[in-house]
Amino acid sequence: MTRSILLSIIFHSAMIVLTALSLPFMMRTPVDLPPILSVELIQITDKTSIPFAAKAAKILEEIKKKEEERIVSQQAPPSEKKKEKPDRIPLPEDLNKEKKQIVKKKQNPKEVKEEIKQASEFEKDELFDPNQIAALIDKSKEETAKTLKKNKKLTQSSVRTSFATGLTLSQEDALKAQIFGCWSLPLGLPYHKNLLVRIKLKLKPDGTVLRTEILDHARMNQPGQGFYQVLAESALRAVRICQPLRVPPTGYEKWKDLQLNFDANEMLKG
């Protein structure tokens, strides 16, 4: 009896130790992720293409000249080949000469490699191309977007994200700002009632509205919901006044069906 109890205690303790060691989340404190910030991403190529100072311009010109020379030396004009008579039959000696030349070309790969290496180092150290900034920013844009998406998934898994569905935060903000300006809230609404109206839109690629649908249409006929029709009409009016909506120029398939949730509660309750 005592032996079996002892064995049970030993095995249970072993299981607890194993669990504690093998499940790392039990040891670590949860990661405190920073709040998500809405970032407006803009094309700044034009803004960064500012005129250079005189000295810098000179250096750049020299660099450009060198670059041109280098490029010229690299890309020599094709040599003019002597026209061969079509009726001339190549002699075996000629064939051997050609073969040797080909072998020579093949046997000299190091020279070509060195030249390429020099050119890449030169570019890295001295050649400044302002257009490269845009490319870098574009890259960072992608990276930021990816990070944000990842963060949102981590911190707000239950919250709907427009990233996952087709609009970036800045695109969503632009659309919101446009509709905020168009929506005239009916001022006599009862503040203690549910003042949410969900409207589904079918959009054209240019942002004009093809079709609208009030999702909770049945509420209009319910007793004590007279205000709902007024609220829904105000939301539809806002959509019509605003159109064409500020939608992204690309990704039509993702946002051609759009749902707008007009919620007056927040404003009226303060």
Next chain:
Amino acid sequence: MKKLISFIFCLFIFNSSAEALVEVDITRGNLEPLPIAVSPLHVESGSKDIKQGNTIIKNIGERISEVIEINFRRSGLFNPLKKNSFVQNPDIAHVKPRFEDWRLIKAQALVTGQVIVSDDKLRVEFRLWDVVAAKEMIALAFSTTPNNWRRVAHIISDKVYQRLTGEEGYFDTRIVYIAESGPKSQRYKKLAIMDQDGANVKYLTLGNELVLTPRFSPKNQLVTYLSYFRNLPRVYLLDIETGVQEVVGDFPGMTFAPRFSPDGKKIIMSFAKDGNSDIYTMNLETRLVEKITDHTSIDTSPSYSPDGKYICFNSDRSGLQQIYVMRSDGSQVKRITFGKGLYGTPVWSPRGDLIAFTKVHKGQFYIGVMRTDGSGERLLTENFYQEAPSWSPNGRVLIFYRETKSDAEGKGFSAKLWSIDLTGYNERLIETETDGSDPSWSSLLSK
């Protein structure tokens, strides 16, 4: 097993495609009044001018549209656009509005109509249009006697208000009040009635007896008020339609503020007996008086909740005048105000969600509202002296009176009627021929 895996995979695919709908939350908008165009009503050719007393009213279509426009502006919820910006003529606009023209002047709603006046008949048609959606929202016609043209304008205002806000209007209503004249030390007080916009004033008493605290019945056009006959307070009932007046009863000692129950069958009031003021009800059919409160303190200003189950009143039983709520049989008395200052004249909103009151704090008078449990107190307006709030039938606007300070000789004193809506931003003076106090708002006449 393979089938199960493929089923789970399919579920995942369909689920992810269902989530593909882009959702955007719109939580902000404009809180500006709705821009509305009230086109002058087209008068049919062959229509006659209207004779009202000694005056002849020409262009009745324009006059009706003006009354509607004033109602909308006073409500604070609409912004009627200037008529000189209108492009389309009223006759064509009533048949088929050119919505582009109305959109051009930023109108979101449009009221059009036409009037036909024959010998003793006035027919008014009107239509409300949604300018943005380019569709008709409501169309109605009314026939009445020509003298009722202002009422028709108020009824149209109510219909438009209800269609655009979702709640009942309050324009086709009347206000009973005490019309005051003379110096402060020797005021003549007459019972008067007028439309809610201050028009059509009628005096119901001659002014040789002191009249106080008139209150409309919530069910019909009956008014109860207090008048002193040979220095004895009497509670009267007056039928506005027929002009019939009757004495409800003589009450010894001081009697205060009679008010109807929601069904109009009882009157609730307070009167002082043996030096103690308590709340009583009187059944108007049986004339039986019932004592509701029995306390050594002063209980006054009772007001029923719209369902008749509760009564709010003010009492000094805690040492200072505060507001209390009890069941209509006088049980379960509960104090609901605990703020600084004195609270009085509580009036239950017709919607049932709020209680309006007068508050006195540091010598200033406030009109405010709070929830029925005393929470969410909001002071809407502050002044030297103001009191007696009364609700509009839709529970959105309050009417009250405000007095100005007089100098040492008693000059400069005045009492005027004011209205304010629940936002506290739309405060308006109601123009009256004389000074006014103690206003009470009627229910909708056309209900």
